[in-house]
Amino acid sequence: MDxxxxxxxxxxxxTVTRLVADRCNPEQRRTLIQExxxxxxxxxxxxxxxxxxxxxxxxxxxxxGGDGIDLMLIMxxxxxxxxxxxxxxxxxxxxxxxxxxxxDSQCEQWLAPxxxxxxxxxxxxxxxxxxxxxxxxxxxxxxxxEGWHLQGRKQVVLNAPRAIALLVTAGLNxxxxxxxxxxxxxxxxxxxxxxxxxxxxxxxxxxxTELPASALLANGDRLLVALGETLAHGRAAxxxxxxxxxxxxxxxxxxxxxxxQQFGAPLSRQQALQHRMVDMHLHLEQARSMAILxxxxxxxxxxxxxxxxxxxxxxxxxxxxFVAEQAIQLHGGMGMTEECHxxxxxxxxxxxxxxxxxxxxxxETVMAHLDSAA
Amino acid sequence: xxxxxxxxxxxxxxxxxxxxxxxxxxDIQRKVRLGQQLSAEEHVRWQNCLSERGWLAPGWxxxxxxxxxxxxxxxxxxxxxxxxxxxxxxxxxxxxxxxVIIRFGSDEQKHHYLPRILNNDDWWCQGYSEPGAGSDLAxxxxxxKRDGDHYIVNGQKTWTTLGQHANMIFCLVRTxxxxxxxxxxxxLLIDMDTPGISVRPxxxxxxxxxxxxxxxxxxxxxxxNRIGEEGEGWTCAKFLLTHERTxxxxxGHAKQALRHLKDAARRQTHRGxxxxxxxxxxEQIARVELELMALEVTNLRxxxxxRDGGAPGAESSLLKIRGSELxxxxxxxxxxxxxxxxxxxxxxxxxxxxxxxxDDQTFTAAATAQYFNRRxxxxxxxxxxxxxxxxxxxxLGM
Numbered sequence: 001m002d003x004x005x006x007x008x009x010x011x012x013x014x015t016v017t018r019l020v021a022d023r024c025n026p027e028q029r030r031t032l033i034q035e036x037x038x039x040x041x042x043x044x045x046x047x048x049x050x051x052x053x054x055x056x057x058x059x060x061x062x063x064x065g066g067d068g069i070d071l072m073l074i075m076x077x078x079x080x081x082x083x084x085x086x087x088x089x090x091x092x093x094x095x096x097x098x099x100x101x102x103x104d105s106q107c108e109q110w111l112a113p114x115x116x117x118x119x120x121x122x123x124x125x126x127x128x129x130x131x132x133x134x135x136x137x138x139x140x141x142x143x144x145x146e147g148w149h150l151q152g153r154k155q156v157v158l159n160a161p162r163a164i165a166l167l168v169t170a171g172l173n174x175x176x177x178x179x180x181x182x183x184x185x186x187x188x189x190x191x192x193x194x195x196x197x198x199x200x201x202x203x204x205x206x207x208x209t210e211l212p213a214s215a216l217l218a219n220g221d222r223l224l225v226a227l228g229e230t231l232a233h234g235r236a237a238x239x240x241x242x243x244x245x246x247x248x249x250x251x252x253x254x255x256x257x258x259x260x261q262q263f264g265a266p267l268s269r270q271q272a273l274q275h276r277m278v279d280m281h282l283h284l285e286q287a288r289s290m291a292i293l294x295x296x297x298x299x300x301x302x303x304x305x306x307x308x309x310x311x312x313x314x315x316x317x318x319x320x321x322f323v324a325e326q327a328i329q330l331h332g333g334m335g336m337t338e339e340c341h342x343x344x345x346x347x348x349x350x351x352x353x354x355x356x357x358x359x360x361x362x363x364e365t366v367m368a369h370l371d372s373a374a
Numbered sequence: 375x376x377x378x379x380x381x382x383x384x385x386x387x388x389x390x391x392x393x394x395x396x397x398x399x400x401d402i403q404r405k406v407r408l409g410q411q412l413s414a415e416e417h418v419r420w421q422n423c424l425s426e427r428g429w430l431a432p433g434w435x436x437x438x439x440x441x442x443x444x445x446x447x448x449x450x451x452x453x454x455x456x457x458x459x460x461x462x463x464x465x466x467x468x469x470x471x472x473x474v475i476i477r478f479g480s481d482e483q484k485h486h487y488l489p490r491i492l493n494n495d496d497w498w499c500q501g502y503s504e505p506g507a508g509s510d511l512a513x514x515x516x517x518x519k520r521d522g523d524h525y526i527v528n529g530q531k532t533w534t535t536l537g538q539h540a541n542m543i544f545c546l547v548r549t550x551x552x553x554x555x556x557x558x559x560x561x562l563l564i565d566m567d568t569p570g571i572s573v574r575p576x577x578x579x580x581x582x583x584x585x586x587x588x589x590x591x592x593x594x595x596x597x598x599n600r601i602g603e604e605g606e607g608w609t610c611a612k613f614l615l616t617h618e619r620t621x622x623x624x625x626g627h628a629k630q631a632l633r634h635l636k637d638a639a640r641r642q643t644h645r646g647x648x649x650x651x652x653x654x655x656x657e658q659i660a661r662v663e664l665e666l667m668a669l670e671v672t673n674l675r676x677x678x679x680x681r682d683g684g685a686p687g688a689e690s691s692l693l694k695i696r697g698s699e700l701x702x703x704x705x706x707x708x709x710x711x712x713x714x715x716x717x718x719x720x721x722x723x724x725x726x727x728x729x730x731x732x733d734d735q736t737f738t739a740a741a742t743a744q745y746f747n748r749r750x751x752x753x754x755x756x757x758x759x760x761x762x763x764x765x766x767x768x769x770l771g772m
Contacts, residue, residue, distance in 0.1 A: 001383070001446060002376055003678045009375075069375045254770055274766035281765065282692055289671035296377050308667075315664045367653070367660045371636070 003292070005069070012066075013073045015050060020081035026341050033084050033199055038162055040117065044085055048117025053091055056233070061099035061107065062115050068295035071233065072240040076291075079244025082344055084199050088241070088355075089158035090120035093234050094167050097123065100226035101179065101218040110165060110181065122163035122184075124154040124205060132357040134169060134227060135177050139207065141170040141216070148211045150180055153204065158355075160184070160203035161193040167217070168207065178219035179227075180211060198348040228302060232309045235356050236294035239316040242352055243291045246284045246320060249327040249345040253277065256331055256342075273330060280323050287319040303369070310357075310365035317353035317362070324349035377674065379446070387450050394458040397423045406459040409740025411582060411726045414497070414539040420461050421494045430492055431468050438476055438484070439492045445680040449625070449673070456626030457633075464536060467491040467498035471544045474561065474610045478602040487563070501531040501545030501564070501588060502611070509760050511546070512555045512608065516590060518547035518562060520597070525549070525562065527570075527593040533754070537573050537586040541566050545590075546607050559607035563599040570594075580746035581721050615756070622690050623673045623697035624751070628666055631704040635659060638711045641737070649711060658707055665700050669693070691761040698751035698758060709745040716742045 005013060023043050024032065032041060047053050056071045057063020071092075078087055091114060098111040098121075113119050130136045139152025150170055160166060165183050172178045182189075190206040218226065254277060257268040267273055294312035297305050324346035328335035331342055353359055379387070402416050424430040432448045434440030443451065455462075463469070472491050475483055490496045507514040516529025527547055537543065543564050550558035564571070570593040575583045602610055639650035639659065649655055676689045709716045720739045723729035731739060752758040766772040 001379055001674055001678055003675050004682070005375065254772070257772070268772040271763070274770075274772045275759070275762045277770055277772065278762040278765045281770065282696060285672060285692060286665075286668040286696065289668045289675060292375070292675075293377065293667065293671050296375060311664050311667050315668055363657065363660055363664075366664065367656050370656060370660055370663065371650070 005073075009069060009073060012055070012070060013077070016052060016074055016077040017080070019046065019050070020077050020083055024081035024083050029082060029084060036084070036162075036201065040120065040162070041085065043083075045117050047085070047087075048115075053117055054115045056092055057095060057099055057115060062112055063099070068233075068236060068298040071237055072291060072295040075237045075240035076244035076247075079241035079246075079348075080248050082199075082245060082248075082348055086120060086122075086159035086162065086200070088234060088237050089122060089200070090162060092237060093123050093230055094121035094163075096230040096233060097167055097179065097217070097226055100229070101223065102181070106181065106214075106217070119164040120159060120162050122157055122159040122166050124157040124160065124166045124168045124182075126154060126156050127152070128155055132361045134231070135224065137169045137171055137177070139168065139170040141172055141178055141180060141211075143173070144210060147213045148180065148215060150182065150207045150209045150211055150215075153206050155204045156196075157203050157205055158196075158200055160191070160205060161201040166205070172219055176220040177223055179217045179223050180215045181217055182207070182209060182211060182215065196351070198351045199344070225302075228306065229298075231356055232298055232305055235309050235313045235362075236291070236298060238352050238355055239287070239291040239294045239312050242316050242320045242349060243284070243288050245345050245349050245352075246280075246287060246323045249323050249342055249349065250277075250280050250284055252342045252345070253280065253327045253330050256334075260332075267330075276326055276330060280326050283319040283322045287316045290315045290319075306365065307369050310362040313357060314359045314362035314366060317359035320349040321353060377671065379450075383446055383450060386447050387454060390451050390454040391458070393427060393429075394454060394460060397427070398458055398460050399423075402461060403459045405726060406461050408736055409744050410724060411584075412461055413726055414536075416726075417461060417464055417539075418494050418497075421463060424463065425492055425494060430463065430494075431472065433469055434472060434476065434488075438488050445677045446674075449621075449677050452621045453626035453629065456630045459630075464497070466500050466535070466540075466544075467496060467542075470500060470614055471498050471542075471563070474544070474601055474614055477613055478561070478606070478610050482598075483563075483601065496542045497536075497540045498542045498544060499534050499537040499540035499566075499586075499588075501534060501543045503533045504530060505532055509757055511611070512559070514546055514548060514559065516545065516547045517551065518549050518560060518595070520549070521594075523597050524594045525597060525600075527562070527564070527590045527595055529590050531588040531590070532576070532585075534573070534586040534588045535584055537566075537588055538575065538583065543571075543588065544601075546611055549604050549607075553605065556608040557605055559611070560604050561601040561607040561610040562595055563601065564590075564593065564595050568593050568595065578747070578750075580743040581719060581724065582743065582747065583725075584747075622755075623669055623693035624701055625666075625670060625673050625697065628669070628697065628701050628704060631701060631708065632659075632662060632666055635662075635704055635708045635711065638708055638738075638741070642711050642713070655711075662700065662703050662707065665696070665703070669696050669700060672696070691756075691764045694755065695752075695758045695761050701751055702748050705741075705745040705748040709741045712738050712741055719743075 051064055052074060054064045055066040059065040095114050114121060125134050127137055129138055141148045141150045163184050165181055168180045168182050170178050170180060186209060188209040191203045193203045196202055257273055258266050260267045290312040294309050297308040327342045328346050331340060334340045335343055402420055405412055421430060429441060431439055432441045432443050432451060436442045468491055472488060475487050502511060504514050504516060518525040518527045543566055545562045545564055546559050547562050548558050549560040570591040572589045574587045576585045576587060577583055640648045642649040644652050673693060715738050720729060720731060723731055723739050724743050
């Protein structure tokens with residue numbers, strides 16, 4: 001049992017924490033969001049130069065072979081800065097799927113530039129009807145000559161506006177799930193781009209698209225195994241991001257309580273507010289424990305891994321919402337404003353529960369495995 | 375970073391398990407499992423087993439008879455004891471007064487008291503709280519007036535746990551009424567057989583006689599029984615509160631309580647199916663399971679920090695708050711599992727006597743008593759609200 005970081009991990013932590021502090025303060029963050037276009041930011045290029053983009057990928061896939069803790073450190077730092085870059089949706093999730101499923105030439109074309117920061121991708125999986133389930137899309141792919149015809153609608157495809165290609169889930173005629181690689185610039189894609197409440201870019205996309213045979217990356221069990229592993233990483237990453245954002249929400253709230261004078265004294269003298277602040281802190285520390293549990297569970301056998309990941313995601317989602325709502329409450333009217341930085345943290349903390357399965361979804365998993373667990 | 379125990383720690387766990395399987399008497403194990411109150415003889419019989427093995431005092435320095443265990447090993451020991459339904463060691467001697475004697479006592483006091491504690495010759499109880507001094511302990515009024523080589527002690531102590539069995543009590547007393555609150559307090563060891571001491575039971579809402587009032591009426595206590603200097607009592611008391619308490623989260627007990635809850639919810643039927651399969655109830659069990667998982671990692675984080683030389687500080691307040699809330703929640707769900715069967719109050723059975731209960735009744739009899747009893751967890755040892763004050767002050771600087 002050891003909670004200490006290795007020297008390399010400490011360096012990684014310091015590097016990315018400093019980078020985020022230097023390059024993504026509230027003002028810089030606003031600029032990053034305003035100037036966001038299809039061209040990737042200089043911050044993203046710095047990530048690439050520092051090896052942060054290659055960190056979570058296997059060495060055989062051109063990565064640096066980082067483990068769950070490395071990923072946790074990166075995501076925690078990104079969460080602290082509320083960095084408006086799609087590390088999770090534009091890099092980690094599509095990248096892991098490519099690394100597992102694509103052939104050499106596809107990796108060369110799509111994965112290598114991804115890790116070098118030359119382009120981003122996105123995974124188009126979400127449909128309203130299937131909600132958080134990834135394996136039951138209404139989108140279909142039919143054989144069409146040598147290739148495929150892909151038809152259906154994907155919604156809230158995070159990072160799609162910046163993605164050069166999309167990985168798209170679709171049901172096949174044999175009843176299996178397939179994953180297709182679709183260049184994002186085709187005329188056959190009808191899309192509506194928008195931003196989310198938590199400053200992400202996303203699209204709704206209608207596909208009615210002819211694809212070559214090689215577009216099918218994988219289907220069936222091979223795909224499900226890769227998706228399972230990828231989503232586990234994504235969920236662990238979200239837990240870590242939440243912890244980073246909760247840290248800052250707690251810090252800023254505490255600072256505000258110490259500064260804000262009412263009734264002739266700082267608010268921090270009010271015992272009711274002290275105890276609320278302590279409750280936020282307790283939620284943060286428990287969530288941190290769960291994020292650690294998630295990060296150290298990624299190499300476990302599938303069933304054990306998914307149980308722990310589900311437990312962590314369910315727990316962190318709830319804790320994050322508590323911290324977010326209390327941060328707003330303790331900031332009073334200021335917490336309701338766009339101008340107040342903590343409000344942006346609150347928005348992200350609340351909405352990240354709805355990424356890759358919310359607390360109810362994951363609690364169901366925990367409930368299903370309750371008997372075998374303890 | 376990893377959450378695995380080392381091979382050595384796993385070997386240690388096996389050793390503890392083997393010891394418990396071998397030495398824990400069946401009759402005592404059964405009573406603990408069923409939630410019956412233990413007699414003094416049963417407590418002492420078990421603690422003698424621990425003494426013989428040299429495991430009664432894991433928190434002591436080795437030279438005084440401690441085990442030399444790391445914080446992680448102590449945690450493993452506590453967890454295995456709870457899992458095996460071993461009685462909790464009565465803490466007042468070995469875990470409370472002894473560390474104070476070791477830290478502040480004279481050589482003579484150490485030589486006299488420590489071996490007697492290790493040998494279970496003395497049964498200690500705690501004279502801290504008073505009717506007018508609970509969370510605000512420093513406002514205590516029990517007065518010790520110097521009279522030559524003695525103090526004359528007058529006052530009243532309360533919530534004295536298992537004082538009915540005790541032959542010794544350690545007391546915080548006011549030796550200087552003029553001094554500022556904390557400064558006038560001294561730490562005295564008092565023989566319960568001294569004339570002027572009387573003990574009166576307090577029956578708690580679970581029907582148990584666990585705590586007592588202790589009245590002190592012109593009790594003559596030798597000055598030699600004072601630990602530390604006159605007026606240093608508050609330092610001793612504070613030391614006790616910050617003394618490393620690996621078990622404060624009660625994690626072993628919580629794990630055992632969760633196993634018991636699941637077991638009860640499997641046995642109990644609801645519309646012909648095990649209650650544990652009812653989604654609304656199952657969800658509540660899942661939620662306590664999540665809280666337990668988080669608390670376990672938090673506890674390991676604190677243990678690892680303690681092992682690596684970090685001082686356990688306000689984190690133990692965090693563990694106390696969340697641990698007590700969790701255990702209360704578990705006892706709540708266990709009681710609710712039983713439905714109307716939670717209502718019967720079999721007082722004799724709970725007090726530890728044999729009774730003509732059937733198997734189902736013996737399994738369920740203690741649930742409600744334990745639910746009421748566990749309400750104490752968020753009150754004693756510094757109420758949870760006091761713990762929050764501590765965190766606000768020391769961690770958050772508010």
